Amino acid sequence: xxxxxxxxxxxxxxxxxxxxxxxxxxxxxxxxxxxxxxxxxxxxxxxxxxxxxxxxxxxxxxxxxxxxxxxxxxxxxxxxxxxxxxxxxxxxxxxxxxxxxxxxxxxxxxxxxxxxxxx
Amino acid sequence: xxxxxxxxxxxxxxxxxxxxxxxxxxxxxxxxxxxxxxxxxxxxxxxxxxxxxxxxxxxxxxxxxxxxxxxxxxxxxxxxxxxxxxxxxxxxxxxxxxxxxxxxxxxxxxxxxxxxxxxxxxxxxxxxxxxxxxxxxxxxxxxxxxxxxxxxxxxxxxxxxxxxxxxxxxxxxxxxxxxxxxxxxxxxxxxxxxxxx
Numbered sequence: 001x002x003x004x005x006x007x008x009x010x011x012x013x014x015x016x017x018x019x020x021x022x023x024x025x026x027x028x029x030x031x032x033x034x035x036x037x038x039x040x041x042x043x044x045x046x047x048x049x050x051x052x053x054x055x056x057x058x059x060x061x062x063x064x065x066x067x068x069x070x071x072x073x074x075x076x077x078x079x080x081x082x083x084x085x086x087x088x089x090x091x092x093x094x095x096x097x098x099x100x101x102x103x104x105x106x107x108x109x110x111x112x113x114x115x116x117x118x119x
Numbered sequence: 120x121x122x123x124x125x126x127x128x129x130x131x132x133x134x135x136x137x138x139x140x141x142x143x144x145x146x147x148x149x150x151x152x153x154x155x156x157x158x159x160x161x162x163x164x165x166x167x168x169x170x171x172x173x174x175x176x177x178x179x180x181x182x183x184x185x186x187x188x189x190x191x192x193x194x195x196x197x198x199x200x201x202x203x204x205x206x207x208x209x210x211x212x213x214x215x216x217x218x219x220x221x222x223x224x225x226x227x228x229x230x231x232x233x234x235x236x237x238x239x240x241x242x243x244x245x246x247x248x249x250x251x252x253x254x255x256x257x258x259x260x261x262x263x264x265x266x267x268x269x270x271x272x273x274x275x276x277x278x279x280x281x282x283x284x285x286x287x288x289x290x291x292x293x294x295x296x297x298x299x300x301x302x303x304x305x306x307x308x309x310x311x312x313x314x315x316x
Contacts, residue, residue: 019219020215020219023215023218023219023223026219026222026223027218027221027222030222030226030227031222031226031227031229032227032229035260035274036229036231036274036276038260038274039218039257039258039259039260039274040218040222042254042260043214043215043218043255043256043257043258044218044219044257046211046215046257047212047215048215064163065163067156067159067160068160068161070160071156071157071161077251077255078251080254080255081250081251081254081255084254084261085250085254085260085261085262088262088274089262089263092262092263092274101229101230101231102230102232102233103230103231103232103278103279103280103283103284104233104234104278104284105232105233106232106233106234106272107262107263107272108233110263110265110272
């Protein structure tokens with residue numbers, strides 16, 4: 001009985017987690033520019049990885065492995081935003097963005113004001 | 120008389136050194152504990168001997184690689200932290216599904232905006248934590264940080280109107296409020312209460 005419940009829960013976690021990876025791939029393909037693609041590339045993994053690691057924890061069913069799984073998730077949480085920020089920042093600075101997809105850009109004025117001062 | 124002042128000065132100096140060391144230890148302690156736990160979990164062995172060895176290695180790492188000084192408030196509210204984690208997971212779940220839906224149905228026609236969010240706090244640590252949390256929640260990414268005015272410039276997915284932009288700004292400031300309740304300074308907390316009143 002418990003075995004079945006555990007297996008079903010594991011299956012749900014695995015499928016849902018993989019769906020998050022699918023969402024990431026879909027977003028990479030369909031979103032219009034670098035900055036919106038960054039959302040798809042980095043984010044669904046926060047939830048996706050959590051679901052996949054939960055599936056691993058359910059199947060191994062030993063408390064010993066839980067801490068290392070938690071650390072795997074936490075380290076992902078600590079590092080993913082840094083790379084997302086660095087790529088977005090570099091992309092913005094090198095003008096790899098489509099202005100027409102932006103509803104507004106409050107950073108533009110700040111950057112222009114600053115570069116005027118430098119000149 | 121002269122002797123006494125000399126001794127007083129020396130005592131004051133020793134006290135200052137001790138205070139500085141204690142403050143540094145308060146910053147490093149969570150790091151050391153975290154690294155010791157990481158060591159234990161990587162060996163899947165939480166026996167005393169293994170943990171003590173991990174503790175010694177962490178101590179070595181912390182004293183060999185100095186971190187830049189961070190200002191910590193010394194406050195940490197466990198109940199608020201628990202609430203924060205639950206809220207964060209809920210938000211991540213909802214936002215992940217939203218981004219999925221956008222990728223499926225909106226795709227190349229998605230509109231976004233770069234929005235400046237002025238924060239209350241000027242602490243490096245607090246600004247970093249807020250930026251991190253907001254970046255982890257799908258739909259928003261930090262593009263630039265203005266450290267002097269402590270303003271985050273964020274790229275936000277699916278913003279079509281001014282209302283959308285304002286509601287994002289409000290939710291970002293709400294995230295900061297939640298973090299202040301977990302580990303902000305007394306002064307920030309009082310300011311928050313005044314704001315709510």
